Amino acid sequence: EPEVTQTPSHQVTQMGQEVILRCVPISNHLYFYWYRQILGQKVEFLVSFYNNEISEKSEIFDDQFSVERPDGSNFTLKIRSTKLEDSAMYFCASSEGISYNQPQHFGDGTRLSIL
Amino acid sequence: AQSVTQLDSQVPVFEEAPVELRCNYSSSVSVYLFWYVQYPNQGLQLLLKYLSGSTLVESINGFEAEFNKSQTSFHLRKPSVHISDTAEYFCAVIKAAGNKLTFGGGTRVLVKP
Numbered sequence: 001e002p003e004v005t006q007t008p009s010h011q012v013t014q015m016g017q018e019v020i021l022r023c024v025p026i027s028n029h030l031y032f033y034w035y036r037q038i039l040g041q042k043v044e045f046l047v048s049f050y051n052n053e054i055s056e057k058s059e060i061f062d063d064q065f066s067v068e069r070p071d072g073s074n075f076t077l078k079i080r081s082t083k084l085e086d087s088a089m090y091f092c093a094s095s096e097g098i099s100y101n102q103p104q105h106f107g108d109g110t111r112l113s114i115l
Numbered sequence: 116a117q118s119v120t121q122l123d124s125q126v127p128v129f130e131e132a133p134v135e136l137r138c139n140y141s142s143s144v145s146v147y148l149f150w151y152v153q154y155p156n157q158g159l160q161l162l163l164k165y166l167s168g169s170t171l172v173e174s175i176n177g178f179e180a181e182f183n184k185s186q187t188s189f190h191l192r193k194p195s196v197h198i199s200d201t202a203e204y205f206c207a208v209i210k211a212a213g214n215k216l217t218f219g220g221g222t223r224v225l226v227k228p
Binding site: 004008031033035041042043044045056057058062091093094098101103104105106107108109 | 129149151159221
């Protein structure tokens with residue numbers, strides 16, 4: 001069965017550094033998402049992306065964050081200047097269509113640790 | 116805005132015993148409901164979903180969930196659990212025509228032999 005793959009599985013970065021989290025969505029999917037889960041807290045929506053632009057973003061997704069689909073396969077989340085509170089598990093997801101009918105498929109996540 | 120509450124953060128249960136995971140939601144608009152499961156060191160996998168029709172939905176591995184609109188609940192049940200059901204279970208909602216999942220806090224199920 002096709003999978004969403006995320007790399008790396010664990011990223012350790014110094015505070016203030018830029019970090020890029022990478023995702024390869026399922027190949028025929030058109031909608032892409034990032035979620036995060038801070039340790040001990042709920043999984044939170046960050047952003048959705050369709051047709052090469054952001055379709056929705058949460059209040060968490062401020063100017064420090066950006067997303068990009070640089071080629072036909074990758075979907076990236078960039079954090080420009082990381083803060084301690086950015087430490088979390090980041091999940092990428094994709095769906096074939098609009099999500100209430102086409103479920104979101106998740107990757108295994110990237111654990112981001114900010115020192 | 117939508118919100119989801121999972122009342123139990125952890126549920127220990129013996130193998131072959133039944134389990135129920137509670138989920139309540141709040142929304143001012145119509146929503147669709149999902150249960151996702153996360154096995155250790157893996158991502159979230161869709162377990163089952165309620166979109167419309169019969170209020171009782173079933174998964175292929177014996178779980179079922181019942182949508183109760185009056186009680187705004189979507190509790191997950193399994194009559195007899197296996198060791199392999201040890202995982203964290205997340206209830207989630209999405210508003211009609213939306214594409215953003217709102218998750219509950221998760222319930223960790225530990226199945227003991």
